[in-house]
Amino acid sequence: MRRARLAALLALALPACVHAASLTALSAADVPALLKPPARGERIIALWALDCAYCEANLRALAGLQHAHPGEIELVPVATDDIAQRDALEQRLQQAGVAGYPARAYAEATPDRLDYLIDPRWGGETPRTLVIRADGTRLGISGALSAAGLRKLQP
Amino acid sequence: MVLNAPSPLRVLSSAAAGATRRRAARLLLAFALPLLPALPAHAMQGMNMNMPKEPELGASAAFDAHGRLWVVDAAGGHVRLRHSDDLGKTLSAPVEVNAVAEPIYDEGENRPKIALGPKGELYVSWSQPLAKPWSGLVRFARSLDGGRHFSAPITVHRDHAVITHRFDALAVDGRGRVVIAWIDKRDMQAAKARGRPYLGAAVYYSWSDDQGRDFVPERKLVDHSCECCRIALARTPQGDVAAFFRAIYGDNIRDHAYAVLRTDGLPSHATRATYSQWRIAGCPHHGPGLAIGAEGVRHAVWYEAKHGPTIWYGQLDPGHPPRHLLKIAGAGNAHADVAVSGRTVWVAWNRVDAKGYALMLRRSDDRGAHFGAPVALAGTRGDAGSPQLLLRRGRAYVAWNTSGGFRLVAAGAGAH
Numbered sequence: 001m002r003r004a005r006l007a008a009l010l011a012l013a014l015p016a017c018v019h020a021a022s023l024t025a026l027s028a029a030d031v032p033a034l035l036k037p038p039a040r041g042e043r044i045i046a047l048w049a050l051d052c053a054y055c056e057a058n059l060r061a062l063a064g065l066q067h068a069h070p071g072e073i074e075l076v077p078v079a080t081d082d083i084a085q086r087d088a089l090e091q092r093l094q095q096a097g098v099a100g101y102p103a104r105a106y107a108e109a110t111p112d113r114l115d116y117l118i119d120p121r122w123g124g125e126t127p128r129t130l131v132i133r134a135d136g137t138r139l140g141i142s143g144a145l146s147a148a149g150l151r152k153l154q155p
Numbered sequence: 156m157v158l159n160a161p162s163p164l165r166v167l168s169s170a171a172a173g174a175t176r177r178r179a180a181r182l183l184l185a186f187a188l189p190l191l192p193a194l195p196a197h198a199m200q201g202m203n204m205n206m207p208k209e210p211e212l213g214a215s216a217a218f219d220a221h222g223r224l225w226v227v228d229a230a231g232g233h234v235r236l237r238h239s240d241d242l243g244k245t246l247s248a249p250v251e252v253n254a255v256a257e258p259i260y261d262e263g264e265n266r267p268k269i270a271l272g273p274k275g276e277l278y279v280s281w282s283q284p285l286a287k288p289w290s291g292l293v294r295f296a297r298s299l300d301g302g303r304h305f306s307a308p309i310t311v312h313r314d315h316a317v318i319t320h321r322f323d324a325l326a327v328d329g330r331g332r333v334v335i336a337w338i339d340k341r342d343m344q345a346a347k348a349r350g351r352p353y354l355g356a357a358v359y360y361s362w363s364d365d366q367g368r369d370f371v372p373e374r375k376l377v378d379h380s381c382e383c384c385r386i387a388l389a390r391t392p393q394g395d396v397a398a399f400f401r402a403i404y405g406d407n408i409r410d411h412a413y414a415v416l417r418t419d420g421l422p423s424h425a426t427r428a429t430y431s432q433w434r435i436a437g438c439p440h441h442g443p444g445l446a447i448g449a450e451g452v453r454h455a456v457w458y459e460a461k462h463g464p465t466i467w468y469g470q471l472d473p474g475h476p477p478r479h480l481l482k483i484a485g486a487g488n489a490h491a492d493v494a495v496s497g498r499t500v501w502v503a504w505n506r507v508d509a510k511g512y513a514l515m516l517r518r519s520d521d522r523g524a525h526f527g528a529p530v531a532l533a534g535t536r537g538d539a540g541s542p543q544l545l546l547r548r549g550r551a552y553v554a555w556n557t558s559g560g561f562r563l564v565a566a567g568a569g570a571h
Contacts (some may be wrong), residue, residue: 051263052380052438053289109558110538112489112507120486123464125439141547142460143407143435 001054011064023090025083025107034076034104041072041155045118046098047128049080050068050088054144057129059096066101074154079105080115080126131154172567177372213245213266213373214561216554218547219275225302226561227279234267234281236302242552243563243571250262250504252305254297255347258284260291260321264385264440267323270333277302278333278367280311282321289382291321293309297367311335311361318344319356322442324386329394332418336360336386336398342378355403356382360427361419376414377425379403384440391415399428399445399455399471407436411443411457413473426473427449433459444492445471446500446544454500454523456483456491468490470523479523483516490541494551498522499569501551503532503542511536515556520570533564 021038026034034045046062048055059077077098079089083105092098108114115124118142122128129137131153141149195297214228224239226246233256233363237247252267260282261267267281277298282291291433293311298304310322326334339359346353358376363369391397395415402412404427414425443457453471458464469477483491483502491504500519504531505512512535519526537558544566545552551566 025404049438051383051440054437088327110507110536111512112505112539113509113511116487116507117509121463123439123441123458123460123486123489125435125437125460127437143437146436 014041023079023083023086023103023105024044026078026104026114027107028053028117029106031114034078035118035132037132037134038074041069041074042134043074043076043132043154044153045132046075046077047080047122047126047130047132048077049126050085050092051081052126055127056092057130058144059093059098059148060093061145062129063096063101063155067106069155075101076099077103078118079103080111080124081105082108082111088104088116157317167240179459191541207239208310211262212538212556213263214540214554214556215266215268216543216545216561216563217269217271218545219271219473222547224534224545224563225277227252228556228561229261229267229281232259234259234279234296236269236277236279236298236305237561238302240565242557243362243554244563246561250302250305252279252298253294253308254305257294257308260284261488263399264383264442265322268323270325270327271332272327272333272366274402275301276366277305277550278325278327279522280323280335281303281327282323282337282433284321288318289321289340290317291318291319293320293323293335295333295335295367295370297333299343299366306367309370311370312337312339312359314339314341314373316341316344316521319382322358322383324358324359324398326388326389326390326396328362328418329343329390331366332396333363333370333415334360334388334418335362335370336376336388336400338380338386339373339375341384350543353378354407355379358386358398358400360398360416360423362416374423376416376423377402381409381439381441381442383438387443387445387455388416389445389447391447392449397445397447398452398455399443399457401442401457402427407434409433409435409459411570412454413453421569428455428471428477428478429457429459429469430475431457431459431461431467433461435460441489442501444544446493446495448495448500448522449497452495452496452522454492454493454495457493458489462487466502466504468493468500468523468526469542471518483517483526484529488515492542492544492553494544494546495523496551496569497571498548501544501566502526503544503553503566505539505542506531512539512557513541514542514553514564515552516566518567529542532566533562535559 209228234252237246384401412425413428456504540556
């Protein structure tokens with residue numbers, strides 16, 4: 001038990017132990033590019049948080065959906081935790097099986113403001129799934145997606 | 156001049172200060188602190204890079220019977236207590252409540268609490284994160300000498316498993332009992348061990364009959380609460396402490412329940428009190444507010460997003476939909492608190508837009524039947540914790556912790 005805990009702490013503390021794809025900062029200035037409709041298909045922005053017990057499963061489900069539609073879905077996990085928590089965030093992304101996606105994390109002194117800029121119809125609850133389609137339409141869903149919810153996201 | 160029984164009543168209920176649930180992440184590093192000696196030096200370096208530099212915005216405030224303002228927040232592993240005799244313009248040097256540093260949840264819906272006893276006793280509670288995500292212990296310390304010295308912190312509950320016991324809420328009842336309620340996952344863990352489904356967490360509570368020296372063994376109020384929303388507490392006219400909290404009904408419908416927390420040994424019963432029908436398998440991190448008028452009207456505010464983010468006001472009629480339902484605000488508005496004095500009801504909340512935060516207020520002078528238009532009391536381009544309404548001599552104030560410092564904002568006198 002104690003050894004397991006120590007191993008977890010080491011993984012947390014040593015960036016060299018974690019080989020996630022690039023976790024990059026998301027500030028207010030980056031939001032327009034994130035929300036720009038993709039050339040084709042759809043971008044799924046998977047908003048999640050470390051303190052959210054439902055988020056890991058939701059990330060995993062969205063990765064499954066993306067795998068089924070690789071040419072049409074671009075998946076971007078966005079952590080609403082500060083990027084200063086990079087190690088813990090990357091570890092959790094890895095646990096969720098989404099370490100290969102171009103993940104972002106908030107880098108903003110006023111995170112509620114960033115929530116608002118990303119999706120003014122969102123009150124900050126996680127998980128939140130925001131779909132941006134090539135035709136410019138959007139769909140936002142709060143909570144872990146059910147099978148029916150996932151079907152709604154299909155391109 | 157006789158004071159309106161102010162703070163002990165209010166702190167309880169209120170608002171999670173704390174701007175941001177999202178910085179909870181930093182706690183993962185805090186978890187590691189007790190084990191640091193076991194880590195190699197280069198690991199410590201990696202961790203230090205991520206240590207927070209500024210205190211989080213999770214704070215609570217209360218007025219004592221003499222009108223002095225008391226504020227608690229956390230910094231460097233200590234809950235710190237400050238006071239102000241000039242309505243928040245200046246704060247005293249901090250006193251450390253816990254002499255030995257420990258990890259402390261101090262953001263979002265999870266923050267240190269303060270309440271006052273009838274003889275000026277200062278009671279402080281907080282949640283201590285442990286080495287697993289979402290785990291914690293509910294901690295408590297008291298001062299019987301006006302904040303000069305605090306007792307060594309105790310863990311309030313008997314169950315010390317490394318699971319969720321957090322989101323503590325603190326109140327003092329009409330007989331001076333110290334009441335603490337929190338969110339607890341022991342029943343969820345037990346169900347999981349038996350391979351049975353269990354939605355959400357549970358609400359447990361305990362109390363102290365001896366000014367916080369000891370607490371009675373905890374008891375469960377109800378199963379299937381939300382996991383991550385603060386519990387609002389307020390005193391009833393009979394002197395009991397009542398709780399209002401987000402609970403789960405059916406398939407992840409996250410409405411709210413109301414219960415009087417009985418301290419006479421008889422069982423307490425939680426009754427559904429909101430019927431918004433918001434279904435979400437997720438973490439709203441958005442608990443309600445409660446204030447009970449002298450005539451017993453239960454003024455409540457809560458958040459739901461079935462048709463988009465909405466803050467509601469209503470007067471609770473447990474078992475039935477609330478009366479005088481009013482949509483206080485929509486998208487971009489969050490973390491409301493409520494206070495009542497005589498005929499006046501105040502609702503304060505944070506509004507955020509592309510420019511930053513505004514501290515918003517609506518008031519009613521007819522016991523909540525009608526509310527005036529929203530008014531912006533203050534603003535900041537920095538970060539802001541959730542507002543907490545406080546009463547002092549019939550006037551309302553909002554405790555608003557921002558990255559620019561703690562602010563006490565006047566919200567006006569009540570109508571009589």
